[in-house]
Amino acid sequence: SEYVLTLDGGATAVPRPPLPWVNVVANESFGFLVSESGAACTWSRNSRENRITPWHNDPVSDPHSEALYVRDDETGAFWSPLPGPVTPEPPSATTDGAADAAHESTFEVRHGLGYTVWRRRSSGLEHEVTAFVPQRPAEPVKISRVRLTNIGDTPRRLSLFAYYRLVLGGVSSASGRFVVSELDDASQALFARNRLNDEFADAVVCIAAVAPPGSATRFTADRSAFLGRHGSPAAPAAIATGGALDGRTGAALDPCAAVQIRFEIAPHATVACALLLGEAADETTARALIARHRVPGAIDRAECDARAFWDDLRGGVQVTTPVPAIDHMVNAWLPYQILSCRIWGRSAFHQSGGAFGFRDQLQDAAAFAVTRPELTRAQILLHAAHQFVEGDVLHWWHPPLDRGIRTHFSDDLLWLPWITARYVATTGDAGVLDERVGFVTARPLAAGEDEAYLLPTEADDVAGVYAHCCRALDRSLATGAHGLPLMGTGDWNDGMNRVGREGRGESVWMGFFLFRVLDDFVPLCEHRGDGARVDRYRAHQPRLRAALETAGWDGAWYRRAYYDDGSVLGSAANEECKIDALAQAWAVLSHAVPRARAAQAMDAALRLLVDEAHGLVRLLTPPFDRDPRDPGYIKGYVPGIRENGGQYTHAALWVVEALAELGRRDRAAALLEMLCPATHAATPAGVATYCVEPYVIAADVYGVAPHIGRGGWTWYTGSAAWMHRIAVESILGVRLVGGDTLVVAPRIPDTWPGFTVRLRVPHAGEYEIVVTNPSGRAEEVRAVSVDGAPAVVVDGEARIAVERDRERHRIEVVLGTASGSR
Numbered sequence: 001s002e003y004v005l006t007l008d009g010g011a012t013a014v015p016r017p018p019l020p021w022v023n024v025v026a027n028e029s030f031g032f033l034v035s036e037s038g039a040a041c042t043w044s045r046n047s048r049e050n051r052i053t054p055w056h057n058d059p060v061s062d063p064h065s066e067a068l069y070v071r072d073d074e075t076g077a078f079w080s081p082l083p084g085p086v087t088p089e090p091p092s093a094t095t096d097g098a099a100d101a102a103h104e105s106t107f108e109v110r111h112g113l114g115y116t117v118w119r120r121r122s123s124g125l126e127h128e129v130t131a132f133v134p135q136r137p138a139e140p141v142k143i144s145r146v147r148l149t150n151i152g153d154t155p156r157r158l159s160l161f162a163y164y165r166l167v168l169g170g171v172s173s174a175s176g177r178f179v180v181s182e183l184d185d186a187s188q189a190l191f192a193r194n195r196l197n198d199e200f201a202d203a204v205v206c207i208a209a210v211a212p213p214g215s216a217t218r219f220t221a222d223r224s225a226f227l228g229r230h231g232s233p234a235a236p237a238a239i240a241t242g243g244a245l246d247g248r249t250g251a252a253l254d255p256c257a258a259v260q261i262r263f264e265i266a267p268h269a270t271v272a273c274a275l276l277l278g279e280a281a282d283e284t285t286a287r288a289l290i291a292r293h294r295v296p297g298a299i300d301r302a303e304c305d306a307r308a309f310w311d312d313l314r315g316g317v318q319v320t321t322p323v324p325a326i327d328h329m330v331n332a333w334l335p336y337q338i339l340s341c342r343i344w345g346r347s348a349f350h351q352s353g354g355a356f357g358f359r360d361q362l363q364d365a366a367a368f369a370v371t372r373p374e375l376t377r378a379q380i381l382l383h384a385a386h387q388f389v390e391g392d393v394l395h396w397w398h399p400p401l402d403r404g405i406r407t408h409f410s411d412d413l414l415w416l417p418w419i420t421a422r423y424v425a426t427t428g429d430a431g432v433l434d435e436r437v438g439f440v441t442a443r444p445l446a447a448g449e450d451e452a453y454l455l456p457t458e459a460d461d462v463a464g465v466y467a468h469c470c471r472a473l474d475r476s477l478a479t480g481a482h483g484l485p486l487m488g489t490g491d492w493n494d495g496m497n498r499v500g501r502e503g504r505g506e507s508v509w510m511g512f513f514l515f516r517v518l519d520d521f522v523p524l525c526e527h528r529g530d531g532a533r534v535d536r537y538r539a540h541q542p543r544l545r546a547a548l549e550t551a552g553w554d555g556a557w558y559r560r561a562y563y564d565d566g567s568v569l570g571s572a573a574n575e576e577c578k579i580d581a582l583a584q585a586w587a588v589l590s591h592a593v594p595r596a597r598a599a600q601a602m603d604a605a606l607r608l609l610v611d612e613a614h615g616l617v618r619l620l621t622p623p624f625d626r627d628p629r630d631p632g633y634i635k636g637y638v639p640g641i642r643e644n645g646g647q648y649t650h651a652a653l654w655v656v657e658a659l660a661e662l663g664r665r666d667r668a669a670a671l672l673e674m675l676c677p678a679t680h681a682a683t684p685a686g687v688a689t690y691c692v693e694p695y696v697i698a699a700d701v702y703g704v705a706p707h708i709g710r711g712g713w714t715w716y717t718g719s720a721a722w723m724h725r726i727a728v729e730s731i732l733g734v735r736l737v738g739g740d741t742l743v744v745a746p747r748i749p750d751t752w753p754g755f756t757v758r759l760r761v762p763h764a765g766e767y768e769i770v771v772t773n774p775s776g777r778a779e780e781v782r783a784v785s786v787d788g789a790p791a792v793v794v795d796g797e798a799r800i801a802v803e804r805d806r807e808r809h810r811i812e813v814v815l816g817t818a819s820g821s822r
Contacts (some may be wrong), residue, residue, distance in 0.1 A: 001314065001332040002112040003695040004432060006038050007083055010393060018691040019059045023111040024337075024715055025131065026345035027138035030279070033715075034116055034131060038082030040066040042142050042164075044279040047347030048354025049398055050200045052277065054167045055352045064233040068144065068275075069131060069161040073262065075153065076242050081127035081146065082118050083107045085233040094154060111695070113310035113336045115303065124152045125265075134302040135309035140648045141278030141289060145299055150265040159262050161239055162275040166255040168194035168205060179255035181221035187287040189276075190219045190249065190257050199401050203279050206286040207257040208644045210274040210294050215263040223256035231240030274299050310336060316371025318758040320753075323669070325676035326727055329697070334724040337696045338364050341715045343379070348715030355396040357494075358383055359415040360718055366419055367721040369426040370736045371760060373434055376423050377432055383416055384437040384468040389459045391475035395451070406442060407451040408488035408501070410510050414476055414517050417469035421520035433466035433524065450489045450501055469521065470533060476514055477540055479487070480562070482549030485510035487561055492582065495634025495643045502564040508552045509560065513587035515544045519591065522663040545592050553597070557604040558583040560620075570620070576627045580620040581609050581651045588658035599662055605655060606667070614709045615674050616701045617652035619643055623704075640704025642712060647701035649675060649719040653726050660730040665778065666749040669731055675723070680711065697723055709793065732757055734769060736802070744798040744813050746771055748778050754815075764802045782816035 005021065020035035031047065034040040034053075039062045041055040048055075051052030054065045064085040071078035080086040110117040115132040120625035125147040133142055150156050169175025181192040189208035195201050209217045220226055220238065225246055225711045228237025238245055238258070245260045258275075265271050276293055280286035293299055319330050346353050365379035386394045386402065393413045397404030424430050440456035463471075471617035480486055487500025487507040499505045518537045525533045552558050560580040562569025570580045584605040587598040609618045622647025624635040637644035652675055673679055680701075681687045681694030692698055699717035702710040729735050733746040734757050748755065754772040761767065788810055792799050799814050 001311070002110045003333075003693075005107075005109040005242075007036065007109060009106040017693075017744075018688065020062045020349055020817060021111070021693045022715065023116045023340040024339045024345050024821060025116070025133055025346055026532075027133050027135055028140065028344055030133055030140040030142070030148070031340070031345045031347070032131070032142050033345070033349060035062050035349070036111070037062050037064070037084035038067065038080065038118065038129075039064045039084060040131070041347075041352070041476075042066065042277055042346075043347065043354075044140050044203070045200065046354040046399055047345055048352050049170055050197070050203075051167050051170065051352075052205055052279065053164050054172050055347070057350060057352075059349075064163075065165040066277075067163045068146065068234045069163070069239055070123075070125070070127070070148065071159045071161065071242070072123070073157045073159055074175065076088040077241050079123060079732070081129050081148075083109070087163040091126045112307075113314065113332060114306045114340070118333050121151070121516045124156070125149060126151055130303065132303055132306050133216045134306055136305040139278070139289065139292075140280065140741065141276050141293065143293065143299055143302065145272065145274040146274065146301070147269040147270055149753065150263060150267055155267060156265045157262075159239075159260050160273060161236075161261075162207075162209075163226060163233060164257045164277060166205070166221075166257055168192060169197045169200075176255055179251075179253075181249040181255060181257070183219060183249050183254070184283065184287070187290045188217060189286070189290050190259070191283065191286065192221065192255065192257060192794075203281065204283055204286045205279050206276070206290060207259060208290045209278065210299065211260050211261045212263050212271050212273050214260050214765075215273070217733075218260040218262075219249070220245040220258045221248060221249040221253055221255055223254040226256055226258045246377045264690070280662075285687055290336075295547075302461045302499060308345065313339065315367075318438075319728065319732060319755065321732070321755040322753065323673050323676075325673055325678040325682075326731075328678050328695070329676055330724060330727050333695045334697070334720050335367070337715060338367050338724065339375070342718070342720060343375070343574045346716070348713075350713040351716045353396075353716065355398045356382070356386075357396045358386060358393045358412045362395075362415045362419045363718050364721045366422060368410050369423050371762070372768065373427045373429065373762060376419070377429065378431060380416070380420055380423060380465060381435055381437055384465050385440070387413065387416070387439055387468055389439045389441055389461050389677070390444075391471035393472070394456065395562070401455060402440070403453065403455045405451045405453050406445060406456075407490075408445065409490045409494070410476070410486060410500075410507060411491045411513060413472035414514060416472050417521045418466060418517050421517070421524060424524060425520070425738070428738050430524075430527070433469075433528070434464045436462050436464055437468060438462045439468075450497070454482060466524065466528065469524075470530075473518065473521065473533075473537065477536075479543075479547070480504055480506040481566065482506050482551035482562060483543060484508060484551060484562070485514055485544075490632065491561075493634065493643060494636070495632050496561065497632035498544065498630050499561050499563055499569060501633060504564040506551075506562040506565075507560075508548065508558055508562075508570070509580075511544050511548045511552060511580045512583065512590035512677055513590055513666070515541055515548075515592040516590040529544075532820065548587075549592055549597075552583070552593075557601040558587050563631075567629065569631065574627070576622050576624050577620045577631070578622065579608050581605055581655055585651065585654035585658040587793055588661050589654065595662075598658075602655075602658055602662060602664075609655075610671070611703070612674065614703075615680055616647035616677070616703055616709065617671065618645055618703050619648040619651050619654055621645055630733075638704070640708075641702055642700045644772045644790050646703040646712070646738070648812055649697060649701070649717065650698055653719060653722040657722075657726045657730045660726070660747040663747065665747045667750070668747060669749045669752070672731060674724075674726060676710070676816070680709070682723040696720070728757070732771075734759060736761065740802050742767060742769075742798075742802055742811070744769060744771070744781065744784070744800070744811065745751070745796065746778060746781075746813075746815060748773070748815075750776050750778050752778065761802055763806075764804050765806050766808045767800075767811055768808065769811045769813065771815065772814045775816050777817040778815040779818035780815065781813055783814040785812045786810070
């Protein structure tokens with residue numbers, strides 16, 4: 001659950017990563033992202049609209065808008081206890097010679113679940129800095145705990161400085177000039193406000209020290225005074241001069257919050273202190289927040305509780321397979337990436353969005369349907385409340401006022417019935433269908449208008465989630481000239497936003513997706529006795545199937561779409577985008593077309609899109625470049641980059657899922673392992689090629705020289721949830737059905753001797769599922785026992801009733817040759 005980097009020192013240390021390797025640490029409403037160098041951005045409630053400190057997408061300089069410094073007040077020397085922005089003083093000569101010098105020039109950086117720790121021995125001190133946010137309870141504060149140990153034989157007089165450039169809005173140039181600060185005598189903290197920060201205008205940002213006894217604390221809110229004229233965080237003038245901070249606060253400053261704590265450390269003693277950066281609704285709440293964390297032991301307890309929270313989350317599913325790269329992701333970093341970054345933070349180094357995406361967070365939340373169903377349920381209700389009365393939805397929206405964009409995207413609205421049907425099928429909680437949720441209303445898009453950024457209002461209409469889903473489905477049944485769903489200004493691939501913008505273009509992929517959503521949702525209609533909708537939806541499916549088999553089939557694979565003018569996209573007749581992975585994978589996943597033809601389409605995808613030499617699965621090939629037709633902004637990407645012919649990992653994982661469903665177990669597992677970031681960075685050469693973090697999944701991998709194999713957009717990608725689900729449900733084959741039955745139907749390679757899954761079912765119990773493959777033929781389940789007693793095998797699957805006894809149970813599953821096989 002930790003990723004350890006050893007930076008800048010000694011023969012055993014790895015070099016500084018070629019691009020920043022970050023951690024995204026968040027709770028439900030507050031968080032920060034931080035690189036291995038210590039450069040950070042902190043936000044509250046909305047990671048784009050209400051940043052406390054600036055966000056930088058700068059992989060070259062990785063600038064420090066937050067920084068820590070230590071100054072020796074006797075010598076005037078100063079350095080950072082983190083890898084940046086100030087390099088510590090060179091080590092002095094010691095009896096240990098070169099070995100000691102190497103040790104002193106080495107940082108240990110630990111990115112963990114919910115925290116980052118930096119350790120270093122330098123300048124006669126041992127430094128340890130831990131940054132985290134509280135989880136139990138989740139409080140709006142970033143805590144940076146600093147421990148300094150004097151390893152010498154003489155006392156040390158030191159100052160610890162913390163620096164935060166304040167933005168209190170979106171970007172410094174727009175909002176920073178409106179920040180007004182004051183020193184609050186009651187809490188001995190610095191308060192800052194931006195009264196022009198729209199819906200966040202009443203908030204109070206507080207910066208405080210938890211200082212050791214006998215220390216003295218000073219502040220300044222004047223960035224110019226702290227850094228100096230033309231200064232930078234690499235050489236702050238206020239630290240270099242050796243004096244105390246000037247205490248200046250007020251309006252019309254270049255705003256920052258800088259804190260200085262002066263103290264003395266006895267020989268071989270340790271001093272612990274902390275910096276608090278938080279936000280509160282008012283001054284009283286801010287003072288209470290600070291006071292709670294100044295209680296002795298409070299910060300240690302908060303850190304322990306935060307770590308325990310993430311340990312509990314990842315403990316919902318733990319796997320042990322013959323592939324450590326898969327275990328590494330499933331057991332820790334994928335669930336963390338999904339919740340901390342995707343659902344809560346909605347920010348990362350490559351994108352700081354802040355908004356909820358209608359399709360995005362619904363797919364993310366699907367990963368928790370078994371282990372944290374309350375998270376999935378809450379996401380369903382949240383998104384249903386952002387549906388227009390007409391059935392379409394906000395493509396994305398910014399909390400808390402819900403400004404967002406209304407579009408003609410064809411797939412957004414369908415993810416609501418998709419996730420709702422999956423949630424009910426998994427948990428058995430059909431009660432969610434009757435939860436009453438409001439709609440929103442806003443002006444319709446004008447003729448020729450692709451999208452509009454607007455502030456919707458609450459509609460008078462309120463309905464159950466079931467009705468919300470039906471409105472989405474009813475709106476999605478319109479078809480074009482070929483009988484396929486209309487493309488609008490994009491389907492799943494936002495970059496194809498001009499294929500059907502005139503209202504006539506059609507999406508083959510949408511045909512597959514809609515067919516599958518109808519298939520999953522109709523049983524809910526049947527259960528509720530909604531015969532009219534059952535008939536309408538069932539009647540639509542054969543028409544879709546016929547269109548997919550005629551207009552969708554290209555002869556060796558499935559086409560991708562039709563432009564408004566009726567010309568085809570994703571055909572062998574095209575010079576560019578002859579084949580797209582999305583349509584081939586969903587030909588299998590939809591169950592809409594004959595299995596043999598879907599298998600043929602997957603053969604083409606494997607042949608033309610999988611590049612095992614460079615470890616990637618391209619989304620499409622050849623990339624868009626010179627074709628006069630305009631598919632949309634996808635063509636603006638360099639050929640071979642991102643959606644335009646690079647690997648788009650989201651779709652690549654659907655290729656893995658489709659292979660598993662086809663029974664191509666060896667290839668599915670091999671490609672899943674290939675897609676794991678740890679696989680890309682398994683060697684120093686791999687690290688140099690891949691460049692990005694090897695512990696979280698990347699949205700894309702470049703597919704063209706000279707950067708082929710380089711990871712692109714990390715952290716903020718829906719690929720994390722799909723990798724988690726496909727690893728556990730498709731490859732290992734462990735699913736919960738109806739909330740009361742565990743199904744185990746592995747699709748592992750014959751070469752695997754077995755695997756283990758430890759699964760916690762809420763309000764039920766914990767299950768250790770031990771799967772063995774003694775014959776080397778993992779075709780189906782041949783025998784199963786629960787706590788030593790034989791259990792049921794149906795159609796080659798183990799089906800085990802879930803006990804509501806909150807006890808631990810052991811399920812033993814034996815794989816073997818399928819019935820009827822020779």
